[in-house]
Amino acid sequence: MKLRFTKMHGLGNDFVVIDATRAPVELTPERVAAIADRHFGVGCDQLLVVEPASTPGVDFRYRIFNADGGEVEQCGNGARCFVRFVHDKQLTGKREIRVETRSGIIEPRLRDDGLVTVDMGVPVLKPADVPFVSDSDAVVQPLEVGGDTVAITAVSMGNPHAVQVVADVDTAPVAAQGALIERHARFPARVNAGFMQVVDARHIRLRVFERGAGETLACGTGACAAVVAGILRGLLESPVRVDTRGGTLEIAWAGEGSPVLMTGPAVTVFDGELELA
Numbered sequence: 001m002k003l004r005f006t007k008m009h010g011l012g013n014d015f016v017v018i019d020a021t022r023a024p025v026e027l028t029p030e031r032v033a034a035i036a037d038r039h040f041g042v043g044c045d046q047l048l049v050v051e052p053a054s055t056p057g058v059d060f061r062y063r064i065f066n067a068d069g070g071e072v073e074q075c076g077n078g079a080r081c082f083v084r085f086v087h088d089k090q091l092t093g094k095r096e097i098r099v100e101t102r103s104g105i106i107e108p109r110l111r112d113d114g115l116v117t118v119d120m121g122v123p124v125l126k127p128a129d130v131p132f133v134s135d136s137d138a139v140v141q142p143l144e145v146g147g148d149t150v151a152i153t154a155v156s157m158g159n160p161h162a163v164q165v166v167a168d169v170d171t172a173p174v175a176a177q178g179a180l181i182e183r184h185a186r187f188p189a190r191v192n193a194g195f196m197q198v199v200d201a202r203h204i205r206l207r208v209f210e211r212g213a214g215e216t217l218a219c220g221t222g223a224c225a226a227v228v229a230g231i232l233r234g235l236l237e238s239p240v241r242v243d244t245r246g247g248t249l250e251i252a253w254a255g256e257g258s259p260v261l262m263t264g265p266a267v268t269v270f271d272g273e274l275e276l277a
């Protein structure tokens with residue numbers, strides 16, 4: 001069976017996007033992993049599927065699958081690519097869209113300058129809801145990782161993040177420690193591991209070892225979580241420039257109970273057709 005797709009990226013965090021608004025597409029974890037494979041498939045960090053909404057007043061549903069085949073709740077760079085996709089493919093004439101994800105409704109807006117701003121919703125800080133196993137609500141918590149103790153802040157942006165502050169992202173042990181944090185027993189749903197270097201109160205550098213994908217060139221929800229963690233720790237002031245290895249995002253957050261606003265680019269690379277085994 002042949003399947004049309006569009007290859008997109010948000011700051012080098014790359015996606016295969018599939019339009020399932022007219023006919024459903026059957027995706028197993030094995031199929032997703034095969035498509036995401038960079039040697040034998042198309043290659044991507046995440047696969048995004050655009051579907052009709054199931055809730056009145058909502059425009060679309062979009063589903064997110066990591067490269068390992070697992071379906072997840074949220075994806076910030078994907079949300080920006082989603083809105084560019086439905087706009088460019090003329091699936092809607094709207095530039096402000098309400099879209100259902102596994103973790104609720106988010107509201108991306110395609111701006112006149114081509115950038116996309118997404119209301120990513122209110123961050124979740126209660127450990128049990130991240131989910132993070134802890135008997136304390138403290139913003140900074142110790143986590144034992146491979147014989148070391150690191151100080152993390154657990155934040156959910158719909159998906160779970162563990163953010164730590166490092167002196168220099170270029171020398172941070174992202175691959176080794178990220179893999180251990182991703183599968184740490186205190187994160188029962190696994191976790192995205194963020195390594196944040198504070199340049200000044202309105203500027204950070206960030207690398208993220210993503211759950212189900214490894215280190216990516218950028219992580220939108222990771223950028224939101226890092227800014228929330230930095231503001232809660234008293235290190236940052238909104239809005240914050242977030243430099244990732246793939247480019248820059250702007251993240252704004254007015255504090256607890258407020259939604260996080262993320263602004264950045266979304267790029268279409270090419271359209272293609274793949275053979276679904």
Ligand SMILES: N[C@@H](CCC[C@H](N)C(=O)O)C(=O)O
Pocket residue numbers: 013045046066072073074075076077078159160192210211212213216218219220221222
């Ligand atoms: N790259 C994404 C996040 C994708 C999902 C993540 N790996 C997870 O498992 O939660 C982003 O831009 O937010």
